[in-house]
Structures are given as C-alpha cells and as structure tokens.
Amino acid sequence: xxxxxxxxxxxxxxxxxxxxxxxxxxxxxxxxxxxxxxxxxxxxxxxxxxxxxxxxxxxxxxxxxxxxxxxxxxxxxxxxxxxxxxxxxxxxxxxxxxxxxxxxxxxxxxxxxxxxxxxxxxxxxxxxxxxxxxxxxxxxxxxxxxxxxxxxxxxxxxxxxxxxxxxxxxxxxxxxxxxxxxxxxxxxxxxxxxxxxxxxxxxxxxxxxxxxxxxxxxxxxxxxxxxxxxxxxxxxxxxxxxxxxxxxxxxxxxxxxxxxxxxxxxxxxxxxxxxxxxxxxxxxxxxxxxxxxxxxxxxxxxxxxxxxxxxxxxxxxxxxxxxxxxxxxxxxxxxxxxxxxxxxxxxxxxxxxxxxxxxxxxxxxxxxxxxxxxxxxxxxxxx
Numbered sequence: 001x002x003x004x005x006x007x008x009x010x011x012x013x014x015x016x017x018x019x020x021x022x023x024x025x026x027x028x029x030x031x032x033x034x035x036x037x038x039x040x041x042x043x044x045x046x047x048x049x050x051x052x053x054x055x056x057x058x059x060x061x062x063x064x065x066x067x068x069x070x071x072x073x074x075x076x077x078x079x080x081x082x083x084x085x086x087x088x089x090x091x092x093x094x095x096x097x098x099x100x101x102x103x104x105x106x107x108x109x110x111x112x113x114x115x116x117x118x119x120x121x122x123x124x125x126x127x128x129x130x131x132x133x134x135x136x137x138x139x140x141x142x143x144x145x146x147x148x149x150x151x152x153x154x155x156x157x158x159x160x161x162x163x164x165x166x167x168x169x170x171x172x173x174x175x176x177x178x179x180x181x182x183x184x185x186x187x188x189x190x191x192x193x194x195x196x197x198x199x200x201x202x203x204x205x206x207x208x209x210x211x212x213x214x215x216x217x218x219x220x221x222x223x224x225x226x227x228x229x230x231x232x233x234x235x236x237x238x239x240x241x242x243x244x245x246x247x248x249x250x251x252x253x254x255x256x257x258x259x260x261x262x263x264x265x266x267x268x269x270x271x272x273x274x275x276x277x278x279x280x281x282x283x284x285x286x287x288x289x290x291x292x293x294x295x296x297x298x299x300x301x302x303x304x305x306x307x308x309x310x311x312x313x314x315x316x317x318x319x320x321x322x323x324x325x326x327x328x329x330x331x332x333x334x335x336x337x338x339x340x341x342x343x344x345x346x347x348x349x350x351x352x353x354x355x356x357x358x359x360x361x362x363x364x365x366x367x368x369x370x371x372x373x374x375x376x377x378x379x380x381x382x383x
Contacts, residue, residue: 020118023381024348025049025081027114034105042094046081047102049382050094052115053080055342056349056376058369060327062103062338066096068372076373079382103345104336108160111341113177115348117154120179124151124209124307126314127174127187129167130322132339133329143339146170147347151310153317153354155347160340167191172199180206184294186311189213192291197263201293209269209292209307222260223289226253228270235301240278247274250305254296264293269304322346325362352379 019027025045033044053076054068070093072080077091084091094102119125129146146167147158159174161167171191184207185200192210200206212220228251235250249272256266269290276283290308292299299307322328326346333342350361356379358364368375 019114020120023383024052024115025382030114031107031110034107035102042083042092042098043081044102046083047094047099048106048111049080049380050082051099051103052345052348052380053376053382055326055345056352056365056368056379057372058365061331062096062100062333065099069093069096069099072373076377079377100338103341104338106337106341108337108340108344112157112159112344112347115344115351116157117150117351118178119148119150119156119183120181122150122152122183124184124186124310125149125156125175125180126151126311127171127185127191128311128314128319129161130319132331132343140334145340145343146174147314147318148174149314149318151307151313153313154351155318158340158344158347160337168193168196171196175200175204180204182206184209184292184299184307186307187211188311189215192216192219194263197265197293201264207293207298208264209290209294209304209311211308211311212289212291219260219262219291220289223268223270223291226255226258226268226270228253231270233296233301235305237305243278245276245278248272248305249274250301250308252296252299252301252304255291260291262291265291266295267292267299267304269301269308271305271308318347318350321350321361325365348380355379 019030028045028048035044050069050072051065054065057068059065059068072093074091077093082091082093125148127146127148129144131142131144133142141163144161144167145158146161148156150156156178157174159170161170167190175185182205186209187196189211192212197208197210200208212223214220231251231253233252237248237250239246251270253268254266255268260268269292271288271290273286273288274283288308292304322343328343328346331342333339353361353364356364358367368379
C-alpha cells in the first residue's frame with residue numbers, strides 16, 4: 001500500500017480512486033498486515049475495528065482500548081470479525097498488547113488515506129499542522145502531524161512530518177493522491193510557496209488561497225502597497241459569539257498584470273478584523289493579506305472571506321477538538337507509528353460523529369458511550 005521508512009510513510013496509497021463507495025471494513029482490508037505470519041491469531045482488520053470502535057466510545061489510550069475490547073460482548077465481537085474458537089464459535093477479543101502492536105506497526109499513510117473523507121467535489125480544503133506534544137520523549141521531538149480538512153469539517157488525511165524538517169516538505173505528498181479538480185486549497189503563511197502554487201494549479205487542477213505574512217517580505221510589502229482604499233469590491237460580515245463582537249471587512253483586487261511575481265496569482269485579498277471583547281471592552285484590530293488563483297468571476301469578496309474562515313476553522317474543528325475532547329496533548333503514546341495512527345483513529349471518530357449529525361463532538365462521544373458496544377459500531381457502519 002505504501003513504502004515505510006524508519007519514521008514515517010511519505011509515499012501515499014496509489015489506489016484511492018478505486019475505494020469510493022466502499023465501507024470502512026472493505027477499505028481496511030486493502031491495508032497490508034504488518035505482522036509476521038507466524039503466531040498471528042487475531043484478524044488484522046478486526047483489531048483495527050476494535051480500536052476504532054473503542055475510540056468512538058471514548059477510549060483515549062491503549063489501556064482504555066484494551067479494556068473496551070476485554071469487556072466487549074459476543075454480539076459486538078461477532079460484528080467486528082473477532083477470532084472464533086471451539087465448536088461453539090466463541091469469539092475471542094484481542095488483548096491490549098495485540099492492539100498496541102498493530103496500531104504501532106500499521107502503515108500510517110494508508111490508514112489515514114483509507115479512513116478519511118473523499119475531498120472530490122468539495123468547495124475547499126484547509127491544510128494545517130499540529131504537534132502531539134505528549135509524544136515528546138527525551139531528545140526526541142513531538143510528532144508533528146500535517147492534516148487536510150474539507151470546509152464542512154471532514155478530515156481527508158494526515159501525514160507525519162519527518163523530524164528535522166517542516167510542513168513544507170510534506171505539502172505535495174499529503175494532497176497528491178486525491179482528486180482536487182476545482183477544489184480551493186487554503187493554507188497559512190508557511191505554505192505560501194511558489195512550488196506549492198504551481199503544484200496545485202498545474203498538477204492538481206485546483207485553486208488556492210494562501211495567507212501572506214512577513215515570512216515573504218517582498219510579497220507582503222507589495223500587497224500592503226496596493227490601492228486598497230480605492231477598492232469597491234468589498235464585503236462586510238458581523239457576528240457576535242464566544243464573548244466577543246467581530247466585524248470583518250473583505251476587499252478583493254485583481255492583480256493580473258501588476259507584476260506580483262507569484263505563480264497563477266489572480267486576486268489579492270485584504271481582510272480587516274475588528275474584535276471587541278464584550279466583557280472587558282478591549283478592542284483589537286488585525287489585517288490579513290492573501291492571494292488566490294480564483295478570478296473575480298469565480299470568487300466574490302463574500303466567497304473569499306468564507307474561504308479564509310474555512311482555513312481558520314481547521315484549528316477549531318479538528319486540532320482543538322483532539323486536544324480538549326480526546327486529550328491528545330496529554331497522551332503518552334510515543335513509539336513507532338503510534339502517535340499518528342491514534343490521531344487518525346480520532347479523526348475517524350470525529351468524521352463519523354459529524355456524519356451522524358453531532359455538532360458537538362464531546363456530546364457525541366457521551367452519546368456513544370451510553371451504549372458502548374452498539375452505537376460506535378453503528379456510527380462506523382460495521383454490520
């Protein structure tokens with residue numbers, strides 16, 4: 001399914017175009033079993049399904065997954081495809097040690113791709129990274145995970161960034177396996193790279209909206225010097241929530257022929273955010289610049305503002321949820337592919353809960369935990 005190095009899979013699955021419409025069980029069967037054949041007792045897919053179901057039920061660690069597995073009744077183990085022994089066909093649950101070994105060894109690139117959402121036809125995809133702080137051990141840095149999420153909150157895939165490098169090196173590898181034709185990819189200033197822009201437009205037939213900050217000083221200076229006061233294409237958005245009142249003014253300006261010197265850049269965007277803290281009365285102001293390959297006919301200031309917000313929401317709808325609801329930063333899972341594969345199982349749980357209509361993931365986990373051996377399996381589509 002993919003080639004593994006000592007630290008991370010960087011070659012993604014080549015067969016994602018053939019998995020559309022397959023169930024979770026059918027997708028997991030496409031993964032190679034990393035265990036040696038000698039001594040294998042429990043079906044590979046069954047072990048992964050046990051781990052995924054336990055995470056949906058609220059398990060946060062190997063020990064919790066093992067406890068859920070040991071407590072699972074026969075009807076749940078039968079649905080999960082657990083090993084059957086004896087003339088009566090009694091199903092035996094995999095132990096915590098077996099689950100730990102499988103999660104630590106399974107290909108992280110293939111697992112993330114096959115359990116993620118299909119981005120084809122989405123309006124936008126946001127790319128952003130997060131460090132699993134609890135995975136830091138001694139001189140070994142924490143696992144840094146680069147993820148992609150659709151604008152409606154479905155995680156597409158993720159990739160662990162190799163140590164001693166950064167997210168820039170993994171951007172193309174993260175998105176290359178997917179059909180992104182017509183999709184707008186948004187990313188923060190770190191990924192405002194000319195190579196990324198060419199990759200998205202020329203190879204993936206996608207669009208981009210990239211934030212520009214001081215790490216691109218010349219480009220940032222040129223955007224600031226544009227005649228923004230004369231721009232008539234603008235959009236005002238006002239909202240109140242989370243203890244603050246915010247006003248956003250989005251202006252868009254066509255820059256074709258202005259010598260911006262960035263591949264396929266068609267429009268420049270300036271977003272002015274005024275925020276008032278309703279408790280203290282403190283007022284803050286922030287100006288954000290971005291560039292996009294979308295023309296004014298394809299994206300009005302209203303849509304550009306919405307695309308910019310979709311980039312901000314990956315932090316709230318994915319990273320914040322994994323930190324607070326699943327306590328990811330407190331997790332002590334460190335070895336092999338454990339950190340990234342556990343994060344993938346959490347992404348799968350979030351996707352399943354959102355697909356079932358749960359807007360609050362913590363409430364969705366509580367709802368699943370009330371019937372821990374039936375509701376998680378139903379949410380994952382395990383017959």
